[in-house]
Structures are given as C-alpha cells and as structure tokens.
Amino acid sequence: MKELLIIDKQKYLEENYPFSDIPKLTDKKRCIHCDGIITVKDYKVFVDEDGEEYICCPNAPECNGAVIDWIDLD
Structure with a gap:
C-alpha cells in the first residue's frame, strides 16, 4: 500500500x-x-492497489490498525 499525503x-x-x-x-x-x-x-491514509483508502494508526505501517481499531481512553 502507498501512503497518501493529506493536507487538510x-x-x-x-x-x-x-x-x-x-x-x-x-x-x-x-x-x-x-x-x-x-x-x-x-492518522495516516494508505491506498491499496484497487484505489481503496484507509485511515490508519499513526504507527503504520509497523502497526496494521485502522480507524475501526481506535477506542476511547475513558
């Protein structure tokens, strides 16, 4: 997967x-x-070979967590 640079x-x-x-x-x-x-x-955004974009953990690519894997601290 390739990382996308998100400005905003x-x-x-x-x-x-x-x-x-x-x-x-x-x-x-x-x-x-x-x-x-x-x-x-x-957060980081990665795009796969099919053009799908994924909001990922800031620790990616070492961590394979995506936005669905983020939980509140409380």
Missing part, C-alpha cells in the same frame, strides 16, 4: 470517516493493535 486532515475526516461520530483532531484514542495512545490528527 479535518476535511478528510469529515468526508471519509466511516462512522457517524467524527472525532476531533485533538482527541486521544488507543489503538488496540499496537496498544499505543494516539492523537487523531496524526
């Missing part, structure tokens, strides 16, 4: 976040794959 991360989240409760860029989450505490604004 807030706009990208608003247009592509797969769930209804879009987090703030300053929110902290835990990635259940790498057990890391992440800041949403640090």
Whole structure:
C-alpha cells in the first residue's frame, strides 16, 4: 500500500470517516493493535492497489490498525 499525503486532515475526516461520530483532531484514542495512545490528527491514509483508502494508526505501517481499531481512553 502507498501512503497518501493529506493536507487538510479535518476535511478528510469529515468526508471519509466511516462512522457517524467524527472525532476531533485533538482527541486521544488507543489503538488496540499496537496498544499505543494516539492523537487523531496524526492518522495516516494508505491506498491499496484497487484505489481503496484507509485511515490508519499513526504507527503504520509497523502497526496494521485502522480507524475501526481506535477506542476511547475513558
């Protein structure tokens, strides 16, 4: 997969976040794959060979967690 450079991360989240409760860029989450505490604004976007884009853990590609693997800290 190839990493995409996202300039306006807030706009990208608003247009592509797969769930209804879009987090703030300053929110902290835990990635259940790498057990890391992440800041949403640090997310990465990868595109596969079919053109599908994935919002991924900031620790990617070492961590294979995607947005579905982020949980609230509380």
